[in-house]
Amino acid sequence: MSDTRIAIVLGTRPEIIKLSPILRVCDRRDVPYTLVHTGQHYSDELDSVFFERLGLPEPDYHLGVGSGTHGAQTAEMLTGIEEIVTEEDIDVVVVQGDTNSVLAGAIATSKLDAELGHVEAGLRSFDREMPEEINRILTDHAGDHLFAPTEESADLLRDEGIDESRIYVTGNTIVDAVEANRALAAEKSTVLDEYDLTAGGFILMTAHRAENVDDRDRLVNILTGIDRIASELDQPVVYPIHPRTRERIEEFDISVPETIRLIEPLDFLDFLRLEDTASLVVTDSGGVQEETCILQTPCVTVRDSTERPETVSVGANTVVGTTPGDIVDGARAQLSKPTDWDAPFGDGNAAERILDIVLPSHTENKR
Ligand code: UD1
Numbered sequence: 001m002s003d004t005r006i007a008i009v010l011g012t013r014p015e016i017i018k019l020s021p022i023l024r025v026c027d028r029r030d031v032p033y034t035l036v037h038t039g040q041h042y043s044d045e046l047d048s049v050f051f052e053r054l055g056l057p058e059p060d061y062h063l064g065v066g067s068g069t070h071g072a073q074t075a076e077m078l079t080g081i082e083e084i085v086t087e088e089d090i091d092v093v094v095v096q097g098d099t100n101s102v103l104a105g106a107i108a109t110s111k112l113d114a115e116l117g118h119v120e121a122g123l124r125s126f127d128r129e130m131p132e133e134i135n136r137i138l139t140d141h142a143g144d145h146l147f148a149p150t151e152e153s154a155d156l157l158r159d160e161g162i163d164e165s166r167i168y169v170t171g172n173t174i175v176d177a178v179e180a181n182r183a184l185a186a187e188k189s190t191v192l193d194e195y196d197l198t199a200g201g202f203i204l205m206t207a208h209r210a211e212n213v214d215d216r217d218r219l220v221n222i223l224t225g226i227d228r229i230a231s232e233l234d235q236p237v238v239y240p241i242h243p244r245t246r247e248r249i250e251e252f253d254i255s256v257p258e259t260i261r262l263i264e265p266l267d268f269l270d271f272l273r274l275e276d277t278a279s280l281v282v283t284d285s286g287g288v289q290e291e292t293c294i295l296q297t298p299c300v301t302v303r304d305s306t307e308r309p310e311t312v313s314v315g316a317n318t319v320v321g322t323t324p325g326d327i328v329d330g331a332r333a334q335l336s337k338p339t340d341w342d343a344p345f346g347d348g349n350a351a352e353r354i355l356d357i358v359l360p361s362h363t364e365n366k367r
């Protein structure tokens with residue numbers, strides 16, 4: 001058994017889902033770890049429901065940071081993580097993705113005598129207006145072990161002058177998570193019956209990105225475009241709505257078209273079941289672009305850019321922006337393509353590979 005002391009830091013829905021395969025492999029290999037939850041997400045439907053459904057342990061530390069301005073939120077997390085890494089004499093901190101929780105983990109670790117592992121390294125939208133883009137770049141440049149999901153993302157790190165010795169192509173842990181839960185979702189989830197949906201007979205949407213939903217015009221345009229697709233296909237739209245978007249819809253006094261059914265955010269099994277059976281998914285989520293690609297479900301991305309261009313090049317995803325006409329045209333184009341693409345995110349063993357790298361590297365460095 002390794003004597004490397006690992007801390008795994010998470011704070012939001014996608015981090016819980018994408019780090020779950022690493023926690024599982026740690027358990028299987030009997031590797032102890034310290035689990036730190038920043039508290040960036042705290043509503044049950046974005047947080048505890050995933051711990052329950054995915055059978056994850058209670059965090060060892062919960063920083064309870066909650067919502068706030070970017071600076072205040074990141075600063076509070078940074079202070080908390082620094083204390084834990086110091087007190088627990090942590091050797092390696094593992095973070096995943098591009099949220100403020102990730103940036104806080106990266107900055108705290110880079111100032112201490114601990115190594116930083118970044119899961120999902122090397123993604124770039126090239127849109128520096130997105131807070132996530134800044135978080136990714138800073139985290140990759142602070143990181144010691146950069147786990148790129150694909151060769152393309154590894155190349156982007158090389159292009160930024162990052163040394164080859166820090167870069168590993170591991171695949172994306174979302175493949176591990178989908179493989180572990182897809183059949184279970186088909187067996188256990190009753191979500192289709194619950195919402196009176198038939199496989200192949202509905203559209204699934206998600207939208208929560210700040211640049212889309214904090215702007216009234218963009219949000220109205222997205223809803224209008226999706227309403228038009230729904231009318232054209234004569235299919236209902238089901239929209240598990242992120243609390244950020246629900247707040248904006250109320251604040252902006254937007255009336256949501258009747259074709260679009262707002263429901264509460266779903267747990268991972270129910271959501272995976274909907275992604276697996278929808279005729280089309282329209283989203284601005286990063287994780288959803290990957291999952292639809294893995295599940296062979298056509299995807300339309302309502303953003304101006306994507307940091308997952310592999311989904312577009314294999315033919316699984318069309319990036320359309322947010323004007324209603326472009327959304328409709330993009331949906332038509334995507335639906336006319338075959339769905340037999342090869343998913344580019346790895347073989348479902350990313351978590352195993354990541355732990356192989358994290359554990360021996362530290363032991364060797366210490367010798
Ligand atoms: C965050 C990430 C985003 C990620 C998303 C995953 C950053 C900068 N953004 O966005 O990259 O895609 O998580 O879902 O890190 N709220 C609740 N309950 C919660 C959490 C938030 O009601 O548990 C509401 C609050 O009004 C809050 C707002 O949502 O102000 C935004 O939350 P925040 O964590 O700042 O950003 P997200 O939009 O969730």
Ligand code: UDP
Pocket residue numbers: 013014017206208240241264265266267268269271272284285286287288291
């Ligand atoms: N997801 C979920 N329930 C929902 C919506 C999304 O379980 O109602 C999952 C989805 O399967 C994916 C992750 O949440 O794994 C994506 O999170 P989100 O879109 O919030 O963040 P992003 O990936 O854009 O950072």
